Amino acid sequence: MLNTVWEDVKRQYFSGNMITRLILVNLGFFLFFRLLWLGMFLVQGQAAQNNIFDFLYWFSISSDWFKVITRPWTLLTNMFLHFEVGHFLWNMLYLYWFGRILSELVGNYRILGIYVMSGLAGALAYFAFANIFNLPIGEYALGASAAIMGLILAAATTAPNYQIHLMFIGGVKLMYIALFVVVLDLISIPTMANTGGHVAHLGGAMMGFFIARQIQNGTDWTEWFNNIVDKIVGWFEPVFTHRPKPKMAYKNPNKPTQKPKNDGFTSQDRQAKIDAILDKIKKEGGYNNLTAEEKEFLFRASKEE
Template sequence: MPIADELKQSFKMGGVVTRLIYINIGVFLVVRILYAVYTLTFNDPYFPLTHWLSVPASPENLIFQPWSLITYMFLHFEFMHILFNMLTLFWFGRIFLQYFNPRQLLGVYFMGGISGALLYILSYNLFPALQNFAPSAIMMGASASVMAIIFASAKYSPNFKVHLLLIGPVKLIHLAIALLIMDVIGVGAMNNTGGHLAHIGGALFGLFFASRVIKGKDITMKFNRFMDNFVSIFSRKPKMKVTHTTNKRPMSDMEYNAQKRKKQSNIDHILEKIKASGYDSLTKQEKEDLFNASNN
């Protein structure tokens, strides 16, 4: 099988974490290739594409590129930046999925990234030390989204043990607090200030999401529904409706609703099993049922 087909198959069959990593890497490769072509052609270090996809600190600039609130969280330019973010997304995404479902992870990724961007923009236009940089400041990277995933997991399961090299087992909540302290110090040191502010915004959203889930409220549901509707606008619709006749009679509304309730009951049972014993405790059929439900 050609490499392109293998990658396509891996993306299609992979979970939400795998797909997010593939998208980030794909954007990184495309941007770097286009940058190489651009610099060789125009001999100009200013690369417009990264500015169009990065989120600006200036609200006036944001008005003309509102898409950047989404695109920035998939954009990386330096190799070490994307390597660290993708490794962190892989590790903590798997922990997140032990307690939450794939659609919740996707919602937290997007909403955590947006929260980080909003705190970044607000800070650059509120604090005097940053206001002079606001007209030209831009930000990129998945860090805020990843921080949201980390802190959601830490809030929901604070005693989960993470094994760190040369350190050993550490409680997830302690690791999350250490990361937050480093970001606060980074803001004070004026070292990558925008990035550290975005991390804090993502972390705050992760905490808020998990605290609401603990109370029985999933704040990602409406966002995921909005994204589904938005994507459906651009999805290609068939020009002709094709009907297939079978020997099966159409289901009545009562039968359809009963089948729907049965499927939902099965998914609820699977989610409870994940909370009690972890994702690895699921059978192959249960994993397939959960995957199919997350893509419906």
């Protein structure tokens, strides 16, 4: 049974889109720390709660500059960590809902860059706020909320009139949802209840907004990040990839060479059609107003990119 589950997870990870992969990575971290806590509890009893948090903080962003310098990996790992069940479930739902919308708008290949850059912006906003204003906002912060806020703002900036149908409310434009969550974080800062988290959310939201605006202006801030990821993956690919032995093949000189298939679009034509579809989404209020042909074209284009 466990082997079947593991094979299903691997298949979903390698065949799924970036949203699926991010959810699985977050799930992996969540289960690791919860199961570790269970094991520690069985051995240590009540002392396990303090000990598990001591270990968790080695991967969470700190407001202490010395700990940030000596644990630089926390700038990245904090955005994949959750410990409370509710925190994890709600963040994964938001990641799925808004991540899927954003991938339809800007392409699957930009999602990881927006997620990580927004998460980094949130961590830096938390660290800066704690040290500039010297407020007791908590020594550590963790969670994907800042990264997800970046996805929400990027989607709302790209297609502000995109409508989401909410239970008991009906259709709501994406820009109003984004405005609501930003204002909610702003007015929650003085309450001193998760103040560091609210500041981090706003940092992630600002990064998502700026990334989307730059994409609209023709500058892709995620490109450098994708290049770094491609290089890192390239280093490890020979280790994990099994290359089959080369096979001999004969070429029949009498058989005519087949021409590559062409769907009738040059790269310029394809990009022009994508831009026209995105403009239609913005002007007519959402993805659901597209024709079946336009939805299919946008889906294929996002997969190819």
